[in-house]
Structures are given as C-alpha cells and as structure tokens.
Amino acid sequence: xxxxxxxxxxxxxxxxxxxxxxxxxxxxxxxxxxxxxxxxxxxxxxxxxxxxxxxxxxxxxxxxxxxxxxxxxxxxxxxxxxxxxxxxxxxxxxxxxxxxxxxxxxxxxxxxxxxxxxxxxxxxxxxxxxxxxxxxxxxxxxxxxxxxxxxxxxxxxxxxxxxxxxxxxxxxxxxxxxxxxxxxxxxxxxxxxxxxxxxxxxxxxxxxxxxxxxxxxxxxxxxxxxxxxxxxxxxxxxxxxxxxxxxxxx
Amino acid sequence: xxxxxxxxxxxxxxxxxxxxxxxxxxxxxxxxxxxxxxxxxxxxxxxxxxxxxxxxxxxxxxxxxxxxxxxxxxxxxxxxxxxxxxxxxxxxxxxxxxxxxxxxxxxxxxxxxxxxxxxxxxxxxxxxxxxxxxxxxxxxxxxxxxxxxxxxxxxxxxxxxxxxxxxxxxxxxxxxxxxxxxxxxxxxxxxxxxxxxxxxxxxxxxxxxxxxxxxxxxxxxxxxxxxxxxxxxxxxxxxxxxxxxxxxxxxxxxxxx
Numbered sequence: 001x002x003x004x005x006x007x008x009x010x011x012x013x014x015x016x017x018x019x020x021x022x023x024x025x026x027x028x029x030x031x032x033x034x035x036x037x038x039x040x041x042x043x044x045x046x047x048x049x050x051x052x053x054x055x056x057x058x059x060x061x062x063x064x065x066x067x068x069x070x071x072x073x074x075x076x077x078x079x080x081x082x083x084x085x086x087x088x089x090x091x092x093x094x095x096x097x098x099x100x101x102x103x104x105x106x107x108x109x110x111x112x113x114x115x116x117x118x119x120x121x122x123x124x125x126x127x128x129x130x131x132x133x134x135x136x137x138x139x140x141x142x143x144x145x146x147x148x149x150x151x152x153x154x155x156x157x158x159x160x161x162x163x164x165x166x167x168x169x170x171x172x173x174x175x176x177x178x179x180x181x182x183x184x185x186x187x188x189x190x191x192x193x194x195x196x197x198x199x200x201x202x203x204x205x206x207x208x209x210x211x212x213x214x215x216x217x218x219x220x221x222x223x224x225x226x227x228x229x230x231x232x233x234x235x236x237x238x239x240x241x242x243x244x245x246x247x248x249x250x
Numbered sequence: 251x252x253x254x255x256x257x258x259x260x261x262x263x264x265x266x267x268x269x270x271x272x273x274x275x276x277x278x279x280x281x282x283x284x285x286x287x288x289x290x291x292x293x294x295x296x297x298x299x300x301x302x303x304x305x306x307x308x309x310x311x312x313x314x315x316x317x318x319x320x321x322x323x324x325x326x327x328x329x330x331x332x333x334x335x336x337x338x339x340x341x342x343x344x345x346x347x348x349x350x351x352x353x354x355x356x357x358x359x360x361x362x363x364x365x366x367x368x369x370x371x372x373x374x375x376x377x378x379x380x381x382x383x384x385x386x387x388x389x390x391x392x393x394x395x396x397x398x399x400x401x402x403x404x405x406x407x408x409x410x411x412x413x414x415x416x417x418x419x420x421x422x423x424x425x426x427x428x429x430x431x432x433x434x435x436x437x438x439x440x441x442x443x444x445x446x447x448x449x450x451x452x453x454x455x456x457x458x459x460x461x462x463x464x465x466x467x468x469x470x471x472x473x474x475x476x477x478x479x480x481x482x483x484x485x486x487x488x489x490x491x492x493x494x495x496x497x498x499x500x501x502x503x504x505x506x507x
Contacts, residue, residue, distance in 0.1 A: 054401055072405045078398050082420045082497045092406035094416075122497050142406075 002028040002051060002068075002146055002178050007060035008202075009046050020046040022202035023060065033172050033179040035193030037186055038234065043202040044182045045075075048150050051180060064146070071144035071177075073152040077131035079123040079138075086110065086119040089137045109141035112167050129156045136164060140171060147172075149181045153188065165192060169214050186234070190226045191216045198234055206233055285467040290474065293467035302456070307475060310441055310452040313369070314483075317376025318437045322430070324377070325385035330414075333392040346385075354378035355443050367448040372441065379440030380433035387429020391422025424498055427491050431484060438480045 009021040021043040028034050028051075036044045049055040050062050052072050064070075071092075079088045089106045097105065110116045113133040123131055132155050139147060149168075153161040169192065172179050183189050189196045190210055198206035208230065216223050267287055273279045274286035281289075297303035331338050354375050365371040395418050403413040445454020453472050460468035491498060 052405055054404060069407075070405060072402075074398070074401075076398065078396075078402050080399060080402075080417070080420065082423070082495065091402070091416075095412075124497065 001030060001063055001065050002180070003063040004047070004050065004057075005061040005063065007047075007050055007057040007062055009043075009050060009055060010058045019202045021050065021057075024202075024204050026197065026204055028178055028180055030178050031176040033169075033192065033194050034181070034197060035189035035195075036180060036182045036197045036199060037184065037189040037230065038199035040184060042199040044184075044199050045150055046202075047199070048072075048148050048180060048182045051146075052148050068145035068178075069142060070146045070148065071139035071142045073136050073139045073147075073149040075151045075154065077123070077128075077135040079126075079131055079134055081123050084120050084122055085115060085126070085134050088123065088134055089141050091138060092142050105141045105143065106137075109137035112140055112171070113137045113164065129160055132156060133160070133164065136167075143175065143177075145177055147177045147179045149179070151183055152181070154183070154185070161188075166215055168192065173214065186227050186230050187218055187223075190223050190230065191218060196226075196230060198230060200234065206230075282464075282466060285470060289467045290470045293465070294471045294474070297456075297468065297471060303471075303475065306451060306453050306456045306472075307479065310445065310454070310476075311479065313372050313452065314376065314434075314437045314441050317373045317441070318380055318434055320373060321377045321380040321433060321437070322384055325381050325429075326388060329385050329388035329392065333389055334414075349378075350382050352378075354440050358444065358447055362448055371448070372444045372452075375440045375444040376437045380437040383432035383436060384426070384429040387432070388422055388426045391425030391429075392418055394425065395421040423495060427498060430491075431487060434483055434487060435480060438476060438483075442476060 004024050004026045006023050006025055007021060008019065008023050010017045010019050012018075024043075024047060026047075036047060038044050046055065050057055051064070052070060053062070053064070054072075080091060083091065086106050089109055090102050093102045093105055106119075107116070110119055113136055115130065115133055115137060118126065118130065123134070126134065132152065136152060139149075153164055156164065165188065168179070168181075171177075181189075181192055183192075193210055196208045196210060197204055198208070208226065210226055212220070212222055212226075218224075270284075271287050274281060274284065285293075294303065328342075332342060357378060358371075358375060361371045361374045365374055399417050399421065400413060403417045408416065441452070442454040442457070445452040446458045449455040453476055457469050457472040460466070460472065
C-alpha cells in the first residue's frame with residue numbers, strides 16, 4: 001500500500017507560502033510501476049519525497065505499510081566519498097544482512113548496472129554516469145518493496161539510459177516492487193509506466209493507463225501516440241510562458 | 251613526481267644553508283649573533299654525544315604528545331556534544347569563545363601559581379594552545395556534512411546513532427585532520443614557550459640555558475631540532491592518516507598548501 005490522501009506541502013519562501021504540492025490524492029497499487037511526469041517545479045519531486053518519508057506533508061496523509069522497505073534513487077548519486085563502489089552499494093544493507101548475503105546482493109546489483117569491474121574504485125574516480133549507476137545499484141541491492149526514483153537517468157548518456165531503463169523493467173517484472181518514477185521526459189514515462197500521472201503546479205492533472213506490453217520501443221506508433229497526447233496536454237493552453245506572451249506580460 | 255618535489259624542497263633548504271654559510275664567510279654577519287652552520291653542527295654533535303640532546307628532546311616530545319593527546323581526548327567528545335545539543339551549545343559556547351580569545355602564554359603566570367612549575371603547568375599550556383583547532387575543526391566538519399548524504403541514511407532506515415557513526419563522523423574527518431595538524435604545530439609552539447619560562451629540562455630549557463651562557467650555537471641547534479621534529483611529526487601524522495583513510499589524500503594535499 002502506497003497512497004497519498006489529500007497531501008499538501010507548503011514551503012515558506014521569503015514570507016510567502018509556496019504550494020509545492022496541493023491536495024494530491026493518489027494510490028500506487030502494490031506491485032505497479034507508475035511514472036509521474038511534469039515540468040520542473042510542478043511538485044513531482046516533492047511528491048516523491050513525501051512517499052519516501054523525507055518530507056512531512058503540511059496537511060493530508062501519506063500511507064505506507066510500515067513493514068515495507070524503501071529504496072530511493074535521487075537525481076544526484078549521493079555516494080559516500082569515503083567508501084568504495086562495493087561498500088556504497090552495501091551501505092543500506094550493512095548490519096541488516098549476513099556478510100555472505102550482503103556480498104551476494106552487492107555482486108548481483110553491480111552486475112545489473114555493469115559495474116562489477118570498478119567495485120574497488122572510490123566515487124571520486126567515477127564519471128557522473130557511473131556514479132549514478134552505483135546509486136541505482138545501491139537501491140536495487142536492497143531489493144526493496146517500494147522503489148522510488150527521482151529523474152534517475154537524466155544525467156546519463158542515451159545508450160546507458162536505454163539499457164538501465166530495460167534493467168529497471170526487468171527487475172520490476174521479476175520482483176514486482178511498487179515503483180514510482182519521477183521524470184520530465186514524457187517518452188521515458190510512456191516507456192516505463194503502466195500508468196502515467198501528469199502533474200502541473202502542485203496538482204495531479206491527469207492519469208493515463210498505458211496498456212502496452214513490456215519492453216516497449218520508443219519507435220512503436222502506440223508509444224509515439226501516447227507521448228504526443230500527454231505532451232499536448234502538458235504543454236497546451238496552460239503553459240505559463242505561452243500565456244505570458246499572449247497576455248502581453250513579461 | 252613526489253621524488254622531484256622532494257628534491258626541489260631539499261634544494262631550497264640547501265640554498266638557505268648555503269646563503270647562511272656565505273653570509274658568515276663573507277663577514278656580513280657577526281659570528282656571535284649568527285654562528286656559522288659548521289659551528290651549529292658542531293654544537294649539535296657535541297650535544298648528541300653527551301646525551302643532552304636526546305634527553306631534552308625526549309622530555310619535550312613526551313610533553314607534546316601527552317598534551318596533544320589530552321587536547322584531542324577533550325575536544326572530540328565536546329565537539330560531538332556541542333554539535334548534537336542545542337542546549338549544550340547555548341550554555342558552553344560563550345565560555346569557550348571567551349577562553350579561545352586568550353593567548354595561552356598570557357595564562358602562564360596564573361598556571362604557574364595554580365599548577366606550580368612542574369609537568370601539570372606545561373601540559374596545561376599545551377592543552378590550552380592545541381584544544382581549539384581540533385575542537386573547531388571537528389565541529390566545522392560535523393556542521394558541514396552534506397544533508398543529502400544524511401537523507402541517504404534516513405532512507406536506508408539508519409538510527410540516529412548510525413547516522414552519526416556511519417555518515418557524520420566520516421564526513422567530518424577531513425576537517426578534523428586539518429585541525430589535528432594545526433593542533434600538533436600549536437602544541438610545539440606552546441611547549442617551547444612554557445619551557446622557556448619555567449623549566450629544568452626540554453628543548454625550550456636547553457635554548458634559554460644556552461642563551462644565559464651566551465652559546466648562540468646551541469640556541470640555533472635547539473631551534474633547528476624543534477623545526478625538524480615539528481616537520482617530521484607532521485609528515486608522520488599525514489602518512490598515518492593517508493594510510494588509514496586513502497580517500498582523504500586529496501584533502502590532505504589541500505591542507506598542506
């Protein structure tokens with residue numbers, strides 16, 4: 001169970017309340033994979049932080065089964081600079097698994113992101129993309145019941161992004177964690193989501209079910225159609241820039 | 251590259267010695283005020299042969315290490331306490347800030363009255379002089395921990411204690427190391443100051459005793475030994491830390507610069 005019930009989050013910016021998230025009601029069924037899409041500043045990261053328990057709602061409620069483990073991949077790798085790659089991947093497991101189990105989890109996760117050879121490297125020696133793959137391995141090694149990803153692939157080159165998107169889908173199909181993926185890339189949302197949640201200005205403004213088999217191809221006409229219609233809705237009449245231009249404001 | 255750097259810094263040392271020697275040779279300096287390198291080396295070897303150099307050095311070294319260890323033992327838990335507790339901060343910070351402003355040497359008269367002229371007084375001065383760099387370095391390191399890394403700990407379900415030991419303390423290590431190095435240097439300075447004023451042994455005493463006997467060669471010999479030991483102890487500290495925490499080596503270089 002993973003659910004937001006009328007969840008709002010307000011921030012105080014220079015004495016003015018900014019509503020990052022405003023009364024969102026959303027259920028993420030167990031074992032589903034959901035993509036949340038919207039432009040930057042629409043509140044999608046706040047939504048993910050509420051689900052992760054990193055931010056408390058100003059009002060409303062976040063429901064999550066207390067027994068469920070959570071893995072999070074952030075926009076940045078957030079590796080511990082003093083630990084090597086393997087120790088970073090093992091970080092959330094330490095003290096919770098036996099050494100043998102931990103080593104097995106780490107090996108498997110590193111193999112999934114193709115980083116087995118650099119297991120002894122320090123974060124400072126990694127490229128940005130490699131560091132992000134370590135962060136993904138760290139979340140996967142936990143084998144979490146809930147996997148939350150905040151733009152996990154946006155810092156990666158196109159080839160690595162494609163292969164890691166496939167890895168994510170494979171893992172999801174094999175283990176069925178509840179996955180919530182936040183992205184600004186509509187194509188990625190359509191490729192990875194069973195359903196796509198559209199957000200704008202702190203609100204959920206649409207929800208589409210993408211009833212296509214996995215793995216999906218970006219060139220599939222059905223994928224292209226979904227992408228086009230979601231984009232049309234998100235960029236449509238409510239685009240603040242377009243509005244400003246039409247109304248003659250700067 | 252390290253070999254070349256070592257060679258270069260040795261060359262600088264050698265050049266200074268050369269200028270020193272030339273200055274004496276050409277008669278630019280008074281041999282009493284600035285004895286020639288050869289005279290200082292002769293004094294050093296005499297001191298070494300008589301065992302006096304070793305005796306004074308060991309006594310000074312012992313005082314420094316003990317005082318430094320005491321400082322560290324006091325500073326680390328206090329830094330953790332003040333970082334963790336707002337109450338402790340508001341109660342203790344003003345007092346510590348007050349003490350920090352006082353040069354330890356200004357307290358020597360009081361320390362002599364309170365602690366006599368024995369070891370306790372010297373340790374007191376060393377602790378006063380070396381406490382703050384470790385304490386402030388460690389606190390700064392703790393305060394500077396990237397909150398994003400702490401979130402990784404929260405997500406992984408770490409307890410408060412685990413977040414302290416597994417994220418905050420390792421993060422604070424680079425600044426702590428800088429503090430340790432500064433503290434060790436301050437310990438030496440304070441020690442020699444204390445030994446100059448009231449002591450019957452140690453390198454500071456050796457220097458002041460030589461001054462009373464108008465032996466500037468021994469004064470210079472003492473200064474050279476203090477400089478050399480200070481340099482050596484910094485190298486040892488850096489080497490030990492570099493071995494124990496290889497990921498710190500970049501920060502260590504930065505601190506050296």
